Amino acid sequence: MIGITAYGAYVPRLRLQKKAMAQANAWLAPNLMGKAKGERSFGNWDEDAITFAVEAARDALGNDDDRSHIKALYFASTTAPFADRLNAGIVQAALTLDATIQAADISGSQKAGLTALAQALCVAQAAPNGAHPAILVAAGDRRVPKAVSAQEFDYGDGGAAMVVGRDQILAEWLGGAASTVDFVDHFRGSDEDFDYHWEERWIRDEGFQKIVPPVLKRALANAGLEPAHIDHFILPSTFKGVAEGLAKKIGLKPEAVVDNLAAQVGETGCAHGLLMLAGVLEKAHPGQTILVAQFGQGCEALVFKVTDEIATFKPAKGLSGWLANRKEETSYMKYLVFNGLVEWDKGMRAEKDNKTALTTLYRYNDGILGLVGGKCKVTGTVQYPRTRISVAPNAPEVDTQEPYKFAERAARILTYSADYLTYSMNPPNHYGQIDFDGGGRIFMDIADVEPGEIDSGTEVRMAFRVKEWDDRRGFTRYFWKAVPVR
Structure with missing residues (x-):
């Protein structure tokens, strides 16, 4: 069959x-x-x-x-x-x-x-x-x-x-x-x-x-x-x-x-x-x-x-x-x-070069596209991004980290901002510190959210999204964002 x-x-x-x-x-x-x-x-x-x-x-x-x-x-x-x-x-x-x-x-x-x-x-x-x-x-x-x-x-x-x-x-x-x-x-x-x-x-x-x-x-x-x-x-x-x-x-x-x-x-x-x-x-x-x-x-x-x-x-x-x-x-x-069907004034804060370093994207591909961090085999400390040296307090072990996937982990908002001053396609721009069950903390954008809808402790899930576009070269850059669990 x-x-x-x-x-x-x-x-x-x-x-x-x-x-x-x-x-x-x-x-x-x-x-x-x-x-x-x-x-x-x-x-x-x-x-x-x-x-x-x-x-x-x-x-x-x-x-x-x-x-x-x-x-x-x-x-x-x-x-x-x-x-x-x-x-x-x-x-x-x-x-x-x-x-x-x-x-x-x-x-x-x-x-x-x-x-x-x-x-x-x-x-x-x-x-x-x-x-x-x-x-x-x-x-x-x-x-x-x-x-x-x-x-x-x-x-x-x-x-x-x-x-x-x-x-x-x-x-x-x-x-x-x-x-x-x-x-x-x-x-x-x-x-x-x-x-x-x-x-x-x-x-x-x-x-x-x-x-x-x-x-x-x-x-x-x-x-x-x-x-x-x-x-x-x-x-x-x-x-x-x-x-x-x-x-x-x-x-x-x-x-x-x-x-x-x-x-x-x-x-x-x-x-x-x-x-x-x-x-x-x-x-x-x-x-x-x-x-x-x-x-x-x-x-x-x-x-x-x-x-x-x-x-x-x-x-x-x-x-x-x-x-x-x-x-x-x-x-x-x-x-x-x-959907890009009208031209609108994005303001000076949108005027930046979004060129992607393809070498960096390749070297850290699992961390960027897969949201894979590290877990120290000695101390058990979880971190993002994965580095040679562990961030464990008073135990900076070297080359002891193994891959640790964050995308499917339960998470909550620790702190957040709703920013009207930075450029955003859908203001205000929400971003903040996200804490994961089992350890690990990532500073990231928060998507699909309305003003006043979230607070510290709000449960979120990870969503794979467009981070930004390089219009000059036609390249789309992706990363993960936090989305409120409804």
């Missing part, structure tokens, strides 16, 4: 109300008032496709420091920050996965997330007898459409993750099918910031209606199932009624169609099929069957059967937990600023 052994999701906390978006643009595009129901997720200014994928993977992997069972990593995104740097390598470093794993980026299509999952399943299936490889698939997208566009209402930000393997299978892989068709419903050139979209009726009638059904039928045939046997049908689409129409066309039960989260999240790009799958697995019962498909220059479809093991696993927070962890946002201007 090959299948899904763990799953996770991530949805950013901020939820922009579509009514506020429509009202802000009613003078220019009154036709958009028809999209004014519900809300869409959007990432904080310091989140991107990589940070979404890392959070979703942590949701799947849990807080265990030992992740040596992961032997490969596939990162799927169409909005990855680097065109020529292994984005999956950043995910690997943040999750402190072994350097011996294979890692790859998968992109170029909205079905990239499901394609990555299919590739992982095939790799696990091809493993030698007796081998039990665990493969992590992590997807994230932060698609930024033009302001005052329909896509601005339809899109959402988020990520999802799946672990594939042979042990303690939650959902057995029964089969699948795929097609590759150069049907261009939208595109984004390598030197362009925004997608260019074609006409909706063409995409729906010539794309979804003609390209998807044959793939779904082949996937069901390969799995040995009739359409009526499917309990959950997942097909992301921003067009209303597409999934329902395709279900009827191939003979699926109407009640099998899974809600596409349009009113709560929006469509999270190539991660959305996996995000919906994570939501289904969270509620699924043993024996139920799942057909998940995603469209994009062809179609990818996979069929799973839920096993009895489904009751033994729970993600750290799960899609339901992230959906509940929401902050209603009505400021359309905040959305524009966070």
